[in-house]
Amino acid sequence: MKKIIITIDGYSSCGKSTLAKQVAKELNYVFVDSGAMYRAIAYYFIKNNLNWENPADVASALSNISLEFEYNHEKGTSDILMNGENVESHIREMYVNDKVSEVAAIKEIREFTVAEQQKGTINKGIVMDGRDIGTVVFPNAELKIFLTADPEERVERRYNQLLSFGKEAVRDEIRKNLEKRDYIDTHREVSPLRKADDAVILDNTDLTTQEQLEIVLGWANEKINS
Ligand code: DC
Secondary structure, eight states, X not given: OOOOEEEEEESTTSSHHHHHHHHHHHHTXXXXXXXXXXXXXXXXXXHTTOOTTSHHHHHXXXXXXXXXXXXXXXXXXEEEEETTEEXXXXXXXXXXXXXXHHHHTOHHXXXXXXHHHHTTOTTOOEEEEXXXXXXXXXXXXXXXXXXXXXXXXXXXXXXXXXXXXXXOOOHXXXXXXXXXXXXXXXXXXXXXXXXXXXXXXXXXXXXOHHHHHHHHHHHHHHXXXX
């Protein structure tokens, strides 16, 4: 059967990863969380006291960072490893949320991650979520989705997600963080978040995860069978 590339872009906390994981599982495709790569790099800068606005620090960091995904059987999804260390539990912390968009706005950092994301995709069968996947990483993807949801619903989802991770959650802080990240992600000079011209918009504010999954599988099967 034909294998395709599915891209899911959109604002922070719209449920892109949740959807991408489910679609990948149903189709037996590989799921790639591109945001985890920017988060791991941001974590590296913070941990090593480096400044992403200093070109020498950026060059040094990028020459020392190697990223890979490792399947976690217990979770049924992949964890990100940075230089062999599983950094999943660090990269979702608020101090990383707070800085990751600034780090992701740096041109050299984007070039590094985009090259990583495009590796090993010859065989297709990929679902990747992020901000520039349909516009920059895979401009020829067969199915491009631009996911959106009401801002307050997104705050609520992130709040519940943090609680489920056993982390502290304050709605006001989450709201400010989401607003700040969306602003930086849509206004940066290098590949800002925008809907690809040929992407379909999916507003999931009033959809259950099962409902949105069925819609997307319908779209995917149309492309696979065309
Ligand atoms: O999807 P996420 O919230 O884990 O992404 C973290 C940050 O990384 C997000 O604020 C913007 C950035 N990002 C990006 O610029 N491009 C991507 N393809 C994915 C994420």
